[in-house]
Amino acid sequence: MSIDSSSPARWFVAAVLAFAALAAHAQPADPLPSWNAGTSKARIVAFVQAVTEPGGKDFVAPADRIAVFDNDGTLWSEQPMYFQLAFALDRVRALAPKRPEWKTKQPFKAAIEGDMKTLAAAGERGLLELVAASHAGLTTDEFAAVVKDWLATARHPKLERPYTELTFAPMVELLAYLRANGFQTWIVSGGGIEFMRVFAEQAYGVPPQQMIGSSLDLKYEVRNGKPVLVQQPKAAFIDDKAGKPVGIHKAIGKRPIAAFGNSDGDFQMLEWTTSAPGARLGVIVHHDDAEREYAYDRKSPFGKLDRGLDEAGPRGWTRVSMKNDWKQVYAPAR
Amino acid sequence: MSIDSSSPARWFVAAVLAFAALAAHAQPADPLPSWNAGTSKARIVAFVQAVTEPGGKDFVAPADRIAVFDNDGTLWSEQPMYFQLAFALDRVRALAPKRPEWKTKQPFKAAIEGDMKTLAAAGERGLLELVAASHAGLTTDEFAAVVKDWLATARHPKLERPYTELTFAPMVELLAYLRANGFQTWIVSGGGIEFMRVFAEQAYGVPPQQMIGSSLDLKYEVRNGKPVLVQQPKAAFIDDKAGKPVGIHKAIGKRPIAAFGNSDGDFQMLEWTTSAPGARLGVIVHHDDAEREYAYDRKSPFGKLDRGLDEAGPRGWTRVSMKNDWKQVYAPAR
Numbered sequence: 001m002s003i004d005s006s007s008p009a010r011w012f013v014a015a016v017l018a019f020a021a022l023a024a025h026a027q028p029a030d031p032l033p034s035w036n037a038g039t040s041k042a043r044i045v046a047f048v049q050a051v052t053e054p055g056g057k058d059f060v061a062p063a064d065r066i067a068v069f070d071n072d073g074t075l076w077s078e079q080p081m082y083f084q085l086a087f088a089l090d091r092v093r094a095l096a097p098k099r100p101e102w103k104t105k106q107p108f109k110a111a112i113e114g115d116m117k118t119l120a121a122a123g124e125r126g127l128l129e130l131v132a133a134s135h136a137g138l139t140t141d142e143f144a145a146v147v148k149d150w151l152a153t154a155r156h157p158k159l160e161r162p163y164t165e166l167t168f169a170p171m172v173e174l175l176a177y178l179r180a181n182g183f184q185t186w187i188v189s190g191g192g193i194e195f196m197r198v199f200a201e202q203a204y205g206v207p208p209q210q211m212i213g214s215s216l217d218l219k220y221e222v223r224n225g226k227p228v229l230v231q232q233p234k235a236a237f238i239d240d241k242a243g244k245p246v247g248i249h250k251a252i253g254k255r256p257i258a259a260f261g262n263s264d265g266d267f268q269m270l271e272w273t274t275s276a277p278g279a280r281l282g283v284i285v286h287h288d289d290a291e292r293e294y295a296y297d298r299k300s301p302f303g304k305l306d307r308g309l310d311e312a313g314p315r316g317w318t319r320v321s322m323k324n325d326w327k328q329v330y331a332p333a334r
Numbered sequence: 335m336s337i338d339s340s341s342p343a344r345w346f347v348a349a350v351l352a353f354a355a356l357a358a359h360a361q362p363a364d365p366l367p368s369w370n371a372g373t374s375k376a377r378i379v380a381f382v383q384a385v386t387e388p389g390g391k392d393f394v395a396p397a398d399r400i401a402v403f404d405n406d407g408t409l410w411s412e413q414p415m416y417f418q419l420a421f422a423l424d425r426v427r428a429l430a431p432k433r434p435e436w437k438t439k440q441p442f443k444a445a446i447e448g449d450m451k452t453l454a455a456a457g458e459r460g461l462l463e464l465v466a467a468s469h470a471g472l473t474t475d476e477f478a479a480v481v482k483d484w485l486a487t488a489r490h491p492k493l494e495r496p497y498t499e500l501t502f503a504p505m506v507e508l509l510a511y512l513r514a515n516g517f518q519t520w521i522v523s524g525g526g527i528e529f530m531r532v533f534a535e536q537a538y539g540v541p542p543q544q545m546i547g548s549s550l551d552l553k554y555e556v557r558n559g560k561p562v563l564v565q566q567p568k569a570a571f572i573d574d575k576a577g578k579p580v581g582i583h584k585a586i587g588k589r590p591i592a593a594f595g596n597s598d599g600d601f602q603m604l605e606w607t608t609s610a611p612g613a614r615l616g617v618i619v620h621h622d623d624a625e626r627e628y629a630y631d632r633k634s635p636f637g638k639l640d641r642g643l644d645e646a647g648p649r650g651w652t653r654v655s656m657k658n659d660w661k662q663v664y665a666p667a668r
Contacts, residue, residue: 208588209588220577220602222605225609227579245554245561246552246563250549250570253543253545254543271556272554
């Protein structure tokens with residue numbers, strides 16, 4: 001057979017040969033394109049390959065592939081204050097005209113006046129009081145509507161973008177990558193579950209029944225023949241520190257095989273996850289990127305990372321450097 | 335063409351014709367063979383068909399097909415007493431030599447002596463005290479091992495079978511039928527979640543993360559470098575009556591579209607489920623079968639059904655008669 005160099009047949013043969021050459025060297029598409037090549041990415045990918053390789057010594061059945069993620073500081077930003085606290089402050093200000101006693105009562109006075117120093121000094125107890133008072137009295141449906149409205153209009157003070165755009169693109173990618181490998185992804189947040197459920201399914205692809213968080217007491221009432229759940233001004237559960245393994249056990253009933261956090265509030269969750277036998281992955285996101293996000297650790301009032309920074313190495317946890325490991329922090333503005 | 339009556343070809347044609355005739359009248363296999371034909375079965379099947387018919391007016395997306403089931407009296411028997419209470423009594427007796435003070439202290443004295451009248455008089459508060467004291471002090475892993483041993487050896491006093499064989503075959507079928515139709519099936523029990531998780535996945539095909547129950551406080555401790563969760567003698571959550579919608583909301587974050595119960599402890603769960611707009615299914619299993627199981631309702635100390643019996647009709651809930659609607663109650667002994 002003779003093929004003229006300009007004939008369609010010749011082009012066809014060349015195309016086939018070129019395709020075959022490409023295929024021989026084909027790389028599978030990078031499942032984590034927002035991550036720079038390096039130790040962190042390599043360890044994450046190696047773990048996923050190890051637990052999903054059929055017949056491999058570290059193989060884990062899909063039903064036991066449970067991965068847990070902290071939210072504030074791990075999946076989205078938490079500076080200059082937890083976003084839910086920004087919501088609570090806005091809500092205290094909105095409610096203030098009807099609550100004149102707040103004008104002279106701390107921490108409400110500080111919240112109304114924007115006195116962050118006094119607020120910080122009020123500590124966790126003060127913040128909890130603020131959250132409880134500003135969230136209580138509403139039914140769960142009413143509360144969700146208020147949060148939804150707030151998220152639609154509020155803007156981050158420094159980055160000037162809606163809070164829901166401040167999720168970390170590399171972590172959203174990671175969630176999807178794990179799910180594509182048969183993992184069940186769970187959020188385990190110190191933040192309130194009612195707040196989180198308003199945005200987290202759309203933001204992270206995690207359904208509401210795979211979210212664990214802090215919560216207020218709920219009271220069941222029948223109003224005009226219709227049942228409602230009313231938020232009470234009393235914490236039912238604080239999903240932080242040693243509360244995280246408790247929350248995980250109560251909700252899931254299985255020990256996770258991978259845990260992702262960023263602060264000492266996640267220490268016990270990481271410890272609980274990685275101290276069981278078998279292949280385990282513990283990851284700490286380190287906020288060392290003052291330029292694109294924030295740089296903080298041992299001394300931050302929000303997301304303090306001290307013990308975790310010291311013990312990550314000895315415990316075999318992976319420290320992710322936002323600055324070096326992430327090609328981008330946020331997805332581009334929509 | 336002429337076909338000899340004894341030829342293989344003639345047989346082939348006859349077989350094809352017979353098969354075609356059969357196919358024309360073929361019924362799909364009955365997904366609920368343990369259920370007698372009747373109103374209850376028809377309503378359940380009609381509901382499932384309505385919410386799964388693409389484009390139908392009652393169609394519900396698979397992500398929202400949440401079905402919740404009470405356990406005691408709905409998925410397995412609860413007479414002559416809740417099975418977990420039988421476990422607690424056995425455990426109090428086993429621990430008694432190390433707890434001499436129980437000999438003179440109620441309700442422990444009654445538990446040790448098998449004085450059921452005094453036990454019943456101790457009410458819910460007394461039973462809770464008994465459960466807390468007999469369950470506390472163990473880690474969650476230790477407790478699961480104790481329950482597993484007990485379930486392997488204990489026998490029901492009247493039916494003389496292991497408790498795990500006393501699950502209702504028609505309900506196990508129903509769970510599978512719903513899952514085959516894209517439902518997520520959840521257990522919402524007044525019983526303890528740590529007790530339930532030992533047997534319920536194998537018994538019902540429901541994974542541990544789809545179980546909601548009562549629970550004790552858990553304390554996170556690190557013992558010799560290994561973290562454990564230790565059960566405390568204090569109730570953290572009572573998943574009964576108005577607690578059921580609260581437990582459902584906290585764990586699932588969505589309102590179910592189908593609820594199955596048997597007692598007034600399930601009333602609010604049924605109300606919460608069926609009072610939302612759209613096609614909803616509420617089912618009450620009525621224990622009216624003294625011969626094959628037990629017959630009880632308004633006056634039973636366990637599984638009292640009074641208000642639910644009055645209001646099932648007006649509220650459109652389906653009352654399942656164990657006696658008439660179920661071909662069999664339990665699967666045959668293994």
